[in-house]
Amino acid sequence: MKHFLNTQDWSRAELDALLAQAAEFKRSKFGDQLRGRTIALVFFNPSLRTRTSFEIGAFQLGGHAVVLAPGKDAWPIEFDLGTVMDGEAEEHIAEVARVLSRYVDLIGVRAFPKFVDWSQDREDRVLKGFARYATVPVINMETITHPCQELAHILALQEHFGTTDLRGKKYVLTWTYHPRPLNTAVANSALTIATRMGMDVTLLCPTPEYVLDERYMEWARRNVAESGGSLQVSHDIESAYRGADVVYAKSWGALPYFGNWGPEKPIRDAHKHFIVDEAKMALTNNGVFSHCLPLRRNVKATDAVMDSPNCIAIHEAENRLHVQKAVMAALAHQ
Amino acid sequence: MKHFLNTQDWSRAELDALLAQAAEFKRSKFGDQLRGRTIALVFFNPSLRTRTSFEIGAFQLGGHAVVLAPGKDAWPIEFDLGTVMDGEAEEHIAEVARVLSRYVDLIGVRAFPKFVDWSQDREDRVLKGFARYATVPVINMETITHPCQELAHILALQEHFGTTDLRGKKYVLTWTYHPRPLNTAVANSALTIATRMGMDVTLLCPTPEYVLDERYMEWARRNVAESGGSLQVSHDIESAYRGADVVYAKSWGALPYFGNWGPEKPIRDAHKHFIVDEAKMALTNNGVFSHCLPLRRNVKATDAVMDSPNCIAIHEAENRLHVQKAVMAALAHQ
Amino acid sequence: MKHFLNTQDWSRAELDALLAQAAEFKRSKFGDQLRGRTIALVFFNPSLRTRTSFEIGAFQLGGHAVVLAPGKDAWPIEFDLGTVMDGEAEEHIAEVARVLSRYVDLIGVRAFPKFVDWSQDREDRVLKGFARYATVPVINMETITHPCQELAHILALQEHFGTTDLRGKKYVLTWTYHPRPLNTAVANSALTIATRMGMDVTLLCPTPEYVLDERYMEWARRNVAESGGSLQVSHDIESAYRGADVVYAKSWGALPYFGNWGPEKPIRDAHKHFIVDEAKMALTNNGVFSHCLPLRRNVKATDAVMDSPNCIAIHEAENRLHVQKAVMAALAHQ
16 A cells, blocks of 8 residues: 655656646546545644645545644654553554544645654654554655645646656755744755756755755755756855756755754844845746745745746645645545 | 625625525525535634534535634734735735635635724725635625625515515614624624615614724715615614614624723623613514624523514524525626 | 434434444445535534544535534533623523524534533533534534444444344443543443443442442443343452453543542552553453543553454444444434
8 A cells, every 4th residue: 555655655657647647637627536535634733725725625526534633732642662651642643543544545644843853853753653553545744745745846847847857957946034944844845856857956055054854865866866867055046046947945944953943043044135036036047936835925035026927836836736636546546 | 706895895686686595595405506616714713603604505505615714813914015024924915815716716704803903903904815816706704894694684684574675674783782892893784784775774872982983884874875764873772772673783892992992891881781671672663683693691682582583693693504605606606 | 303412312222223224334334314414513622533433424424514613621602591691601502502503404512521510510511502402413422421432332342242232241341540530421331331232241440439420320220120231340350350251441530539639649540550451351251352542552551452353442433433424314314
């Protein structure tokens, strides 16, 4: 039984099939691929966009989504084996996942890092716990990666360029300022999928401390080796933007300061000029701009960039609906 | 593309058609007017009645409602253009409304005033922001007016009187006591729709400070000019009730004290006798009583009034379901 | 009109019919018994399992569930008649139940005790208030009893033993330790249904103070008189387990300390050895083990017991879906 935890677990042919099915759903939105089927959407962290697109996607395919949102704080679930559960946790993931699997046909899980200890968070224990004990397929709705966003992003690029072949495009993933240190999930994902698609990828960030976790850097290097394309890290805005076909922006916290964010703030504050603006976009090859949303206007990108015809962020957000329907349909019929 | 923000934006013929369709749905509750369609119900303030009636209404017409409830506190959305979003807001209404519009066919919005500055709240920025940026129709689920309640109320009166023509009825909108200063939305709406229907309307309130915002007083005067009927403000309980055909009760805060409610409390406390009781109802022309609910028994109206056969509050509440189905169906097929 | 408030209100033949229908739904999960019907699930206390199983059950039968979760704290509703509602309550149960009844075909209610005054909580006022004023059938989704769990439990036992006749089985309901004093609902229910089914029932608990409320002890005695079987209370672990066919575990607070839980803690803490472990299960007649979940592993039962093939807790949890579909179908077609 296949889960959808990371695109890296899926073959390129499988990903291409998902993208093709998503494009088909975009042309014709109804289907019966989930007729009578159900999906539990388990949100350990709140969501509006993800929840709406999954819930509506299930409905349009004849299914039904149950939204379980234990609240902003973590649901007290035990993930370790053998523990004497006399603390906060009222239930073990073994029971949670097994019981849910008796009720539903699919389980989606959103679980952000706790931002205290990256060595813990990078284990992705909530998602992996569900995948281990569930007897139905599990979908990653964003944990420390965001594979649904990856597919939506790539579909938007394919639409923009009018081709499914993105090889040779110059792709810039640029860090941007945000008042708080954010999850690296979308950055990890952008790096993963952009290299997978064979693009020439530049990770642009303020300092070496903003380079992503070695797991994702390694995935990217492996992808480059297999798909062609290239990978480089840059701290120089001008050279990174020059000639770019794609600019994808995201803010994230520097991992060396994980859980001890105080000293990161002055570095972050010193790089507000990483904002995506018209001057930078003018350096590109009439580049397309996108972002996963939500986006703080005039902090991450200027109004002019957001309101430009080259901004495809809204299309990418729409594509979440289409790609997730493709993922649900594929997992329900394996 | 037409929204349903206020009844005042709709022609009398259009409103009559909505009411007729609602009456038809009351006789026969299923339909396929929303087959495969979806509506996002965005609740900036909590709701049980509105949420239930919209969600069930969508289901009975073949559609599906997604309930988005960001919590009791305001969802941090930016509504101004050109702002550097380095404060609380994580997203601009332009993106929120545009993305939702890609997922759903209709958007309902509930957003109460913040009760700090009426000059701000009277701009109805959340609702208008959605209407401005959404590319699908927007429905007011109560902001500073409550047009769905208006239609439910009028349908209940039409049923009670056995006629769709309410001209010539003596209609009293009476303020009642409540421990806290409440939203003027339902009062604004009652005044608007009662005058629209050509009734002889009396706004009964403790002092001139409880008169409603000039916008709605002006709408009421315009309606009287167009529909016949009349409008008067009264602070005298006995003359207001005498001969009334309809008594509609609601509590609200006096606008001059908006955001500085302390000095309003003694005025409010001095008018607990505005409670709707049998003695007052005995002055009426066998008048019908209603209220939008929730209602504090023996504070706003006595048990005897609530449990009287002349109380149609439960019918009016039921009618929310029927009129909202009519509104959704009309907006989805324009 | 029949509600489903307690199994004790239903005849044995009716309960058997529900169980048979549930078994049928387990074999074939789709139906149109709720085609176009709706159910409001009113959660005064949070839930994931109950909510998921009811919502999916309604969907699989063609209906739609609306989930109303006013939050962890009690929704301020007035239950007394004649009160001047100038306190916290914004609405009377008479209006809440009547209005909901206009929208939906069924109402489910979850309302736990407040744990302050058992003489109050034992009146089950929320559930009874809904049943009194609603004009549609009401389902108990766990208040001070949990009749849906009862049916799921019995169905799981019938499956395990391969017969619907459970007479003569030795059934042990054992108290177990939990860090906090919990609701007696599932214990009350287990005692009620186990005696109803004619089993030889032992209530095993640390001290006489943990005996259940006299109402449920009386139900159990009446059931024994009518169904055969037997009832005894024991504080001796070894004799209680010896030869048992069924071990059902649950933790609950001792009623004499209700609302004044401090002095109960040392008693509770002194009985952690009530944990269900392999040594105790070895005393049984190859007994089956179950629990309503959630369960703290290695506090209420050991990993070895939970992971044993004789543990049917997951099957019982699954059965919630099937029995609730049977209950909804029966109530919707009476």
